[in-house]
Amino acid sequence: MQLSDRITGTFIAALGAVAAYAGSLLPPVPGQQVGPNVFPLVVGIGLVICGALIALGIGHTFEEEAEAAVADLAPPESPAARHPLYGLRALLPPALLFFYYFAVESLGFIATAAIVALALSRALGAGWRIAVPLALIAPPLLHLAFFKLLRVPLPAGLLPMPW
Amino acid sequence: MDAFIEAARMVAQPDVLLAILLSAIYGLVVGALPGLSATMATALLVPITFYLSPIAAIATIITASAMAIFSGDIPGCLLRIPGTPASAAYTDEAYAMTRKGEAETALGICLWFSALGGIIGTASLVVMAPILAEFALGFSTFEYFWLAALGLMCATLVARSSPVKxxxxxxxxxxxSCIGMENPAGLPRFTFGVTDLLGGIEPIPALVGVFAVSEVMRALVTPDPPPLPRRRFGSILKGQWALTKRYPQQQVRGNIVGIIIGVLPGAGADMAAWVSYAMSKRFSKEPEKFGTGHPEGLIEAGASNNASLASGWVPALLFGIPGDTITAIAIGVLFMKGLNPGPTLFTERASSMYALYYIFVLSNIIMIPLGIMMIRGSSIILRAPRSAIMPAILLCCAVGSFAIGNNLFGVLLVAIFGMVGFVMERNGYPVAAMVLGIVMGTMFEQSFVTSLIKSDGSLLPFFERPVSAVLAGITICCLAWPLASYAYRRWGARRPHRARVVA
Incomplete structure (x- = not known):
């Protein structure tokens, strides 16, 4: 998700403006001039300035040097990477975490974690011979470590564990 | 003296020793896997430290981070892929040595000088911290405000990116860090009516998201690293003593630079390695040999990044200001375990501090045998397919972020921060700077607003006390430095052009 500096800079400036405005609306501590309103105001103004500078391309020269230093260490791109939607694959891990958030209470930890592990390892190019054993072994191991040893109340759901 | 013996007794507890050993193995393995950084290794450990005794908890953090910084050198040496960002500075050099058939020497340098650097860094912590603590007892909110501001500015100054970004x-x-109720009036701020946001955003889910989830995301859009060829290693430590005697100056310089960069808030092991490698090249008698598999730069930078680890704890322990991203995590653990950072830590909990020193020394000593075992086992460990490791990491993120507060909201936060971290990194915004902002936000605001209330809204008292005036001066210089550098470059770039026009 490579965006131009103009877009990210404008976004940061807008965010700063909103934060500064919303912060200025907060009431001060009774009897004092300052309160919870000052800090968001200062940070917001700072963000507006930085965002404007970034959008105008100031400070870009520093970045080129840093990039040149590490560029030759980067691995070569695969041919599939040229597909325009290839970058969207990166959204899979957060999507799986969202799935975990919504499903874990009803499905239970073991089932949800197995689905997450299977989906991600398949997406990373694992064959079924790696992905299926991983999905079967990793969740019970984690459950044992966190539920039994560290006493984290992971939801049991459909598949309660014997321990 | 009693405190020293008490500290030794604390470290000799079986649970502490076991924690050190297990976290050492964990740190070595995670650090060696490309793409998994030392910060991430430490962040994923935090949920586990909840259930350990205070000393064991700190021991896991110290040991895992030291081991991960060393073992990040292994894939750099053998595959030309740095295992952690701290190894990136000298990966080319180490790989060039491997190609010349000197893999053992290169790995031996990384191991030997990492361990020495770690021990010397610890010595600096032992010497510096109590002196600074005495000095810091007289600090008021004005000094704390400037210290925090300086810490934040340092973090932006040393980031290898545009200073504006x-x-x-x-x-x-x-x-x-503004989100939540932890502000001067205890008012719900920027919570949008969400109850889970009332408590604010904890640094740990943010760290896990930014450093671990975004790494899993990156794995999906980058190709697999090449497999490691199977090889047998000769003696790892052979010739290291000769190198130590041959390059004493480089080693001392590396250690000193590492210690200084470690103490600077926000600048950590990766910066120390970059600076030391560049310095080594500049002061070398044989700069033309750099990049062809020459041990000099490797010694200096390898010593530097491990030395910075221990000295990074100085500002963390004294002021609660993280010296790098790893100590940013450690501060959270210190608070959790009742060892609240501050100068009084050294007077009231002296034995705990001595225990911390012991752990540092111990972990750097066991680094040598465990490191040799790790190097010999690396061809097996580095064969672990990424498609099996990354799902396990993601599950650890989910369970770990839940375990922090037994609250599913943590899982959502981790996912959101993962996306934020990924987008920021792709567009050249250093995520470490954001993390530092989150960690220090509350303290920064508190010292700022308290100071403003004390001064009745006037800014003048911020500069009146001598120490705060000095700190203010340094902070303002940090802010002005990129501007001056930018102006100088513009001027420099224009001058030859003008000269040509005249000619």
Whole structure:
């Protein structure tokens, strides 16, 4: 998700403006001039300035040097990477975490974690011979470590564990 | 003296020793896997430290981070892929040595000088911390405000990116820290009516998201690293003593630079390695040999990044200001375990501090045998397919972020921060600066607003006390430095052009 500096800079400036405005609306501590309103105001103004500078391309020269230093260490791109939607694959891990958030209470930890592990390892190019054993072994191991040893109340759901 | 013996007794507890051993193995394995950084290794450990005794908890953090910084050198040496960002500075050099058939020497340098650097860094912590603690007892909120400001500015100054973007990242972190009720009036701020946000955003889910989830995301859009060829290693430590005697100056310089960069808030092991490698090249008698598999730069930078680890704890323990991203995590653990950072830690909990020193020394000593075992086992460990490791990491993120507060909201936060971290990194915004903003936000705001209330809204008292005036001066210089550097470059770039026009 490579965006131009103009877009990210404008976004940061807008965010700063909103934060500064919303912060200025907060009431001060009774009897004092300052309160919870000052800090968001200062940070917001700072963000507006930085965002404007970034959008105008100031400070870009520093970045080129840093990039040149590490560029030759980067691995070569695969041919599939040229597909325009290839970058969207990166959204899979957060999507799986969202799935975990919504499903874990009803499905239970073991089932949800197995689905997450299977989906991600398949997406990373694992064959079924790696992905299926991983999905079967990793969740019970984690459950044992966190539920039994560290006493984290992971939801049991459909598949309660014997321990 | 009693405190020393008491500290030794604390470290000799079986649970502490076991924690050190297990976290050492964990740190070595995670650090060696490309793409999994030392910060991430430590962040994923935090949920486990909840259930350990205070000393064991700190021991796991110290040991895992030291081991991960060393073992990040292994894939750099053998595959030309740095295992952690701290090894990136000298990966080319180490790989060139491997190609010349000197893999053992290269790995031996990384191991031997990492361990020595770690021990010397610890010595600096032992010497510096109590002296600074005495000095810091007289600090008021004005000094704390400037210290925090200086810490935030340092983080942006040393980021290997545009300083404007680094400052923007840091401000974003401060904005995140505004969320919640922990503000001067205890007013729900930027919570949008969400109950889970009332408590604010904890640094740990943010760290896990930014450093671990975004790494899993990156794995999906980058090709697999090449497999490691199977090989047998000769003696790893052979010839290291000769190198130690041959390059004493480089080693001392590496250690000193590492210690200084470690103490600077926000600048950590990766920066120390870059600076030391560049310095080694500049002061070398044989600069033309750099990049062809020459041990000099490797010694200096390898010593430097491990030395910075221990000295990074100085500002963390004294002021609660993280010296790098790893100590940013450690501060959270210190608070959790009742060892609240501050100068009084050294007077009231002296034995705990001595225990911390012992752990540092111990972990750097066991680094040598365990490191040799790790190097010999690396061809097996580095064969672990990424498609099996990354799902396990993601599950650890989910369970770990839940375990922090037994609250599913943590899982959502981790996912969101993963996306934020990924987008920021792709667009050249240093995520470490944002993390530092989140960690220091509350303290920064508190010292700022308290100082403003004390001064009745006037800014003048911020500069009146001598120490705060000095700190203010340094902070303002940090802010002005990129501007001056930018102006100088513009002027420098224009001058030859003008000369040509005249000619």
């Amino acid at each position: 680094a400052i923007a990242g840091m401000l974003l972190g401060l904005l995140v």
